Amino acid sequence: xxxxxxxxxxxxxxxxxxxMKRGGALHGARLAYETWGTLNATxxxxxxxxxxxxxxAHAARNDGNPEEGWWEAMLGPxxxxxxxxxxxxxxxxxxxCKGSTGPxxxxxxxxxxxxLSFPELSIEDVASAAHAVVAxxxxxxxxxxxxxxxxxxxxxxxxxxFPGSARAHINVSGSARALPFSIAIRSLQREAIRLDPAWNxxxxxxxxxxxxxxxxxRKLGVVTYRSAMEWxxxxxxxxxxxxxxxxxxxxxxxxxxxxxxxxxxRRFVHQFxxxxxxxxxxxxxxxxxxxxxxxxxxAGLASIRVERSLSIGVHTDILFPLQQxxxxxxxxxxxxxxxxxxxxxxxxxxxxxxVDIARFGxxxxxxxxxx
Numbered sequence: 001x002x003x004x005x006x007x008x009x010x011x012x013x014x015x016x017x018x019x020m021k022r023g024g025a026l027h028g029a030r031l032a033y034e035t036w037g038t039l040n041a042t043x044x045x046x047x048x049x050x051x052x053x054x055x056x057a058h059a060a061r062n063d064g065n066p067e068e069g070w071w072e073a074m075l076g077p078x079x080x081x082x083x084x085x086x087x088x089x090x091x092x093x094x095x096x097c098k099g100s101t102g103p104x105x106x107x108x109x110x111x112x113x114x115x116l117s118f119p120e121l122s123i124e125d126v127a128s129a130a131h132a133v134v135a136x137x138x139x140x141x142x143x144x145x146x147x148x149x150x151x152x153x154x155x156x157x158x159x160x161x162f163p164g165s166a167r168a169h170i171n172v173s174g175s176a177r178a179l180p181f182s183i184a185i186r187s188l189q190r191e192a193i194r195l196d197p198a199w200n201x202x203x204x205x206x207x208x209x210x211x212x213x214x215x216x217x218r219k220l221g222v223v224t225y226r227s228a229m230e231w232x233x234x235x236x237x238x239x240x241x242x243x244x245x246x247x248x249x250x251x252x253x254x255x256x257x258x259x260x261x262x263x264x265x266r267r268f269v270h271q272f273x274x275x276x277x278x279x280x281x282x283x284x285x286x287x288x289x290x291x292x293x294x295x296x297x298x299a300g301l302a303s304i305r306v307e308r309s310l311s312i313g314v315h316t317d318i319l320f321p322l323q324q325x326x327x328x329x330x331x332x333x334x335x336x337x338x339x340x341x342x343x344x345x346x347x348x349x350x351x352x353x354x355v356d357i358a359r360f361g362x363x364x365x366x367x368x369x370x371x
Contacts, residue, residue, distance in 0.1 A: 004271060005099045008064020009034055009057055009092075012133040014101070024119030028108045031133050032057045032092040032099025034064065036075060037083035039137070046139045047081065047368075048166070049090040050130060050151030050158070053280045054272055056098035059090040071148075073357040080357075080365035086143065093154070094129035095121040095280050097273035103202070104273040116202040121279045123150070123287040127157035131165065142166035143371055146364075147174050148353055149320060150280070153287045156328070159304045160292060168308040168371055169332070170364060172353045173317055175324035176297050176331065177288040182319055185224050186281045192216035193274050202275050210274050217277065218265040227316035227349035231257060289331075301331020309339045310367040312353075312360065314346040340367065 009032045017025035034057045039046060049059055049071075060069035060076050069075070077084040095118070097104040103118040110117075134142065145166045147155030152174010159169060178186075196213030198204055235257040253259050289300030309332045313325035322343050329341035344359045346352035353360050 004056070004097055005032065007067075008062060009099050010064075011099065012136045014094075014129055014132050018129070018132075020119040021122040021124045022120040026101060026119065029094070029101035029105075029129075030099075031094060031101070031129050032096075033133050034058055034062060034090055036060060036062050036088040037086050039087040039139070043139055044141065044143060045085065045087050046134070046137075046142050047086045047088045048130065048134060048142050048145045048158075049075075049081075049088065050126075050145065050147040050154040051090065051093060052149035052151055053093075053277070053284070054096075054268075055092075056096075057090045057092040059088075071354065074361060074364065080361040081146070081368065082365070086368070089134065089137065091130045091133050093126045093150075093280065095126065095276060095283065097276040100129070102273070103275035103279055115275055118275070118279065121283045123153045123283050124157045124161060126154045126283065127161055130154065131158060131162050134165075144168040144170060144368065146170040146172065148172045149174060149350065150284050152320070152328075153284060156289060156301070156304065157287065159306055160289065160300070163305055166306060168367075169306050169310070169337075170367060171309065171311045171325060171328050172360070172364075173313045173320050173325065173350055174328070175320050176301055176328055177290060178285045179321070179324070183285045185220060185319070186285055189217035189220050190278050190281055192220070193278060199274060204274065209270070211269055214269045214272075214274055214277070215262075215265040218268045219261045222261055222264055224319045225349055225351040227318070227347055229316055229347045230349060233347065235260065297327070298331045298334065301328060302334035304332060304335050304337075306332060306335070306337045308367075308371065309333075309337045310342065310363070311339070312342045312344065312363055314344045314349065314352045314356075316347055317350045317352070319350040 011030045014029040016027050018029050019025045055070045058069045059071040075081045092098045092100040095102040103114045107114045145155045152171045193213035196210035198208050199210040238256045290297040293299035311325040311329040313322045329339045333339035342363050346356040
């Protein structure tokens, strides 16, 4: 079992035992995080970034790690999330394999990897662990909590579980609950992993590894992260040169888009632990703020108290569609927030917040500039 830790990553010990929402507890658990900027004397300039399913805590280069991060264009001195003004903290989610305790970590009770003995994971657990990191840094109240994709769910759970913990919130392509289409896609991804014989009920190793299951899961994900508009504009119906085809393989790769998906999937396969993928994927399906308001998601959102909020997404997102960010804005406004909703015309689907910085950057910078 492999954990992937970047140079410069720091670790915060979680309270022990750390109780989990759906039962069980972790002992001796930790969360990986990185920071940028300086915490001011009044400790009121802290911004927390909560990530999607797969990113590490390394959102941008810093003193501990000069390598480019997954949100490099957004975070740093003079950038939309300006580390010359803000003290920025990014955590790696509980349940991940990039430094934080998860199914790939060693269970101190047995000395072996947790694998499927890891307790059932909820978005609320991810939020509680992130809050413990913030508290360990001596921060009582965040200036803003920013959540991307799954992190948007985590941010809402954070605000719900810890009232008054942040003045403002930016929800980037996130939601207050999982929709049936998203649940269906993630269910297929999990099934692809579980049906790979090498998965072996979670008992795999580097020599016997569910490569094909992870390949298919990642391909399904990548298809939903972008839009049909972008796939068409980027690849069209261009066919592969004969030298790049699968030889005489029946029904092998024939189009450039197929080759792209295959290359993308193979890069991912050994960079994320399959069991961690399963746990985090299911945590998103379970999350629903309506659970806190007798089945009414709007009321669940309205029960959250935050001074200002920004909900931002794109028209072409099929995984976390735009109406979900609009729902977040409307619900938080009912709770008293000065809420902004910004729909963007990016053609790049759910992944737009990672790549379309020209559109997302000014909106995020403007909102933070008004805090």
